Amino acid sequence: MTSNPPNVYLPDMATIQEVIQETPAIKTFRVTLNNADRMQAFSFEPGQVGQLSVIGVGESTFVINSPPTRKEYLQFSVMKVGELTSRLHTLKAGDQIGVRAPLGNAFPYDSMRGRDIVFVGGGIGMAPLRTLLLYMLDNRAEYGKITLLYGARSPHDMAFSYEVEEWLQRDDMHTVLTVDNGTPEWQHKVGLIPNILKEIGPSPENAVAVTCGPPIMIKFTVQALQELGFGDEQIVTTLEKRMKCGVGICGRCNIGSSYVCKDGPVYTLAQLKELPGEM
Amino acid sequence: MSTARFLKARDIAPWLEELGREYTVLAPTRHGDTVVFREFEPERGIELDRLSTTPAKKALLPPCETLFEYATTKTDTPPYRTSIELRPTLPEGKILLFGTRPCDARAMQIFDRVYDGEQVKDPYYTARRNAATIVTLACSGQAGTCFCDRVGGSPVDATGSDVLLTPLKAGYVAEALTEKGMELMRDTAFMKADGLRQEALNVRNRILEEVPERTSFLDMERNLLSLFGDLGFWDKTAESCLSCGACTYLCPTCYCFNITDEPHGDSGKRIRTWDNCMSSQFTLEGSGHNPRPTKAHRMRNRIGHKFSYYPQLHDKTLACVGCGRCISNCPVSFDIRNAVACAIQHAAANAQEHAHD
Ligand SMILES: Cc1cc2nc3c(=O)[nH]c(=O)nc-3n(C[C@H](O)[C@H](O)[C@H](O)COP(=O)(O)OP(=O)(O)OC[C@H]3O[C@@H](n4cnc5c(N)ncnc54)[C@H](O)[C@@H]3O)c2cc1C
Ligand code: SF4
Ligand code: SF4
Ligand code: FES
Numbered sequence: 001m002t003s004n005p006p007n008v009y010l011p012d013m014a015t016i017q018e019v020i021q022e023t024p025a026i027k028t029f030r031v032t033l034n035n036a037d038r039m040q041a042f043s044f045e046p047g048q049v050g051q052l053s054v055i056g057v058g059e060s061t062f063v064i065n066s067p068p069t070r071k072e073y074l075q076f077s078v079m080k081v082g083e084l085t086s087r088l089h090t091l092k093a094g095d096q097i098g099v100r101a102p103l104g105n106a107f108p109y110d111s112m113r114g115r116d117i118v119f120v121g122g123g124i125g126m127a128p129l130r131t132l133l134l135y136m137l138d139n140r141a142e143y144g145k146i147t148l149l150y151g152a153r154s155p156h157d158m159a160f161s162y163e164v165e166e167w168l169q170r171d172d173m174h175t176v177l178t179v180d181n182g183t184p185e186w187q188h189k190v191g192l193i194p195n196i197l198k199e200i201g202p203s204p205e206n207a208v209a210v211t212c213g214p215p216i217m218i219k220f221t222v223q224a225l226q227e228l229g230f231g232d233e234q235i236v237t238t239l240e241k242r243m244k245c246g247v248g249i250c251g252r253c254n255i256g257s258s259y260v261c262k263d264g265p266v267y268t269l270a271q272l273k274e275l276p277g278e279m
Numbered sequence: 280m281s282t283a284r285f286l287k288a289r290d291i292a293p294w295l296e297e298l299g300r301e302y303t304v305l306a307p308t309r310h311g312d313t314v315v316f317r318e319f320e321p322e323r324g325i326e327l328d329r330l331s332t333t334p335a336k337k338a339l340l341p342p343c344e345t346l347f348e349y350a351t352t353k354t355d356t357p358p359y360r361t362s363i364e365l366r367p368t369l370p371e372g373k374i375l376l377f378g379t380r381p382c383d384a385r386a387m388q389i390f391d392r393v394y395d396g397e398q399v400k401d402p403y404y405t406a407r408r409n410a411a412t413i414v415t416l417a418c419s420g421q422a423g424t425c426f427c428d429r430v431g432g433s434p435v436d437a438t439g440s441d442v443l444l445t446p447l448k449a450g451y452v453a454e455a456l457t458e459k460g461m462e463l464m465r466d467t468a469f470m471k472a473d474g475l476r477q478e479a480l481n482v483r484n485r486i487l488e489e490v491p492e493r494t495s496f497l498d499m500e501r502n503l504l505s506l507f508g509d510l511g512f513w514d515k516t517a518e519s520c521l522s523c524g525a526c527t528y529l530c531p532t533c534y535c536f537n538i539t540d541e542p543h544g545d546s547g548k549r550i551r552t553w554d555n556c557m558s559s560q561f562t563l564e565g566s567g568h569n570p571r572p573t574k575a576h577r578m579r580n581r582i583g584h585k586f587s588y589y590p591q592l593h594d595k596t597l598a599c600v601g602c603g604r605c606i607s608n609c610p611v612s613f614d615i616r617n618a619v620a621c622a623i624q625h626a627a628a629n630a631q632e633h634a635h636d
Contacts, residue, residue, distance in 0.1 A: 241570065
């Protein structure tokens with residue numbers, strides 16, 4: 001039976017193709033929609049999110065972190081923090097999950113063309129940045145200098161380690177890693193992200209900074225960026241807010257008159273300043 | 280052809296009973312000391328003398344509703360794959376809302392802009408909405424807690440209604456305002472009453488004359504923005520609030536919902552239930568972080584949504600219809616009228632201060 005209008009609450013059932021253990025707390029899931037036509041037609045832009053369901057448990061929001069230029073699967077990286085994420089972590093290749101995607105807006109990657117890009121990611125906040133970064137690396141000539149500062153609590157909390165190695169090697173981007181607590185083997189920085197950011201001191205000239213991470217990290221990173229001379233329009237962030245419907249109806253995710261599920265999750269600092277401070 | 284009929288008071292209950300065969304009929308009925316809006320049953324009767332304590336919104340957005348049912352099956356040979364089938368449960372059947380008040384009918388249009396918007400449509404809501412006929416009773420006068428006139432409505436406002444009833448002696452003049460309303464009235468045995476239209480209009484005008492002159496809460500959405508940063512103001516405003524949420528559940532325009540799963544073995548359902556933004560749980564995140572940690576934040580959001588955010592998004596229409604339910608049912612007598620009036624004053628004072636900077 002088809003319903004008219006389309007049922008925005010009904011997930012597409014999908015099959016997990018591969019599970020990658022990124023860190024003790026983070027797993028990456030590569031999934032394909034069971035309906036081949038829907039999978040074929042699926043398109044999204046970097047920054048957009050999806051609602052993943054473990055049917056019988058519930059739904060939560062995760063960034064689609066496969067680059068849009070690679071279409072064989074959809075990828076989500078999930079940090080285990082509570083009920084649903086713990087259940088997701090028990091799933092294996094072949095298991096079924098529900099997917100409602102894509103939802104939300106995207107990074108303004110068009111207006112970023114020709115500019116220097118500074119990525120600042122903390123913990124699982126690296127997931128949305130990764131999509132945009134991979135997109136830019138796939139279209140490398142269109143962007144200026146790319147700097148990545150990626151921080152985690154400790155070396156074994158760094159997700160995407162297989163790619164981080166590659167990013168460190170590349171000479172068309174500058175990658176800096178930092179952890180709060182080092183180990184004897186750790187060869188990179190030790191220190192909080194905002195401090196390391198000030199140390200690297202990227203120039204705000206024709207640049208855009210994109211940051212994502214825990215709220216407290218975003219707060220101090222934004223301050224550091226401002227100290228470095230980045231203007232409100234030059235600071236882009238992606239917010240986490242509890243979501244339910246994901247389509248602007250249920251009233252869960254608003255900050256003032258803006259609904260993170262449809263007007264976000266990507267905002268410039270200039271946009272956020274117009275809204276009540278409910279980060 | 281216009282359709283006006285005269286409904287004798289004593290003929291209404293039998294008529295609703297008859298309509299019950301074709302429609303799910305909801306009407307205000309007495310329940311102990313209160314009046315609640317619920318499914319009509321002849322033995323319960325109807326109570327049209329005062330505004331119901333519970334609003335009519337549940338006819339379109341039930342307090343608990345199934346979005347889909349699911350069933351899980353496992354193959355019993357290797358590789359033991361699981362498959363999950365989802366079955367959406369869209370509502371069917373016609374609905375008649377009888378005896379809503381103008382504020383309740385207006386509230387439906389406030390829902391419409393969100394649930395039946397241009398970009399997104401909620402299929403459950405729209406199925407009910409399209410199948411619903413709304414028969415509104417004009418109020419004979421305002422109660423002490425009513426302030427529909429200050430938020431863009433009035434005691435005789437027909438916005439959002441399919442039929443408007445105007446009280447006359449011993450009955451009501453029913454005027455159909457929409458195609459659905461005409462259909463409902465056309466098929467009745469009630470006396471044609473086009474001659475009573477003028478009298479009904481006179482009655483409504485007399486009711487309107489009784490509405491006091493007082494300040495309106497319209498066009499304040501931008502002014503209130505200056506208060507967002509003033510948490511101290513909201514702290515004071517929310518001081519006595521218990522975060523119980525009675526105000527949100529009884530509000531005809533509050534439409535937030537939660538989505539949860541209810542498993543029973545290998546099958547189960549996903550449901551949605553009314554939710555309450557006055558609770559600290561509403562925005563609490565897995566990490567323990569809460570973007571609205573205090574009741575001041577939550578009060579700011581509730582009042583902000585109704586008097587600033589929603590009107591900014593929807594052509595200046597306020598998301599409060601002035602029914603006063605949140606005032607008369609709050610355990611600590613929080614009065615949203617005072618809070619908004621105070622906020623408007625405060626915002627004006629802020630603006631003045633800035634002008635002198
Ligand atoms: C736009 C957006 C993108 C996100 N992207 C990712 C991602 O790529 N990877 C990732 O691991 N996490 C991401 N998150 C956070 C993720 O949604 C939560 O960690 C997850 O919902 C926790 O669910 P839980 O049931 O395990 O936690 P519980 O604490 O058991 O959940 C309780 C409730 O709170 C909600 N909730 C809890 N924490 C958060 C949170 N931080 N943000 C939003 N809702 C929360 C849950 O949905 C649930 O309704 C994102 C959140 C948003 C809003
Ligand atoms: S009904 Fe009154 S006490 Fe309860 S949440 Fe609303 S304002 Fe607060
Ligand atoms: S906020 Fe209060 S007065 Fe306004 S519509 Fe809701 S319950 Fe009625
Ligand atoms: S998640 Fe429902 S309105 Fe944003």
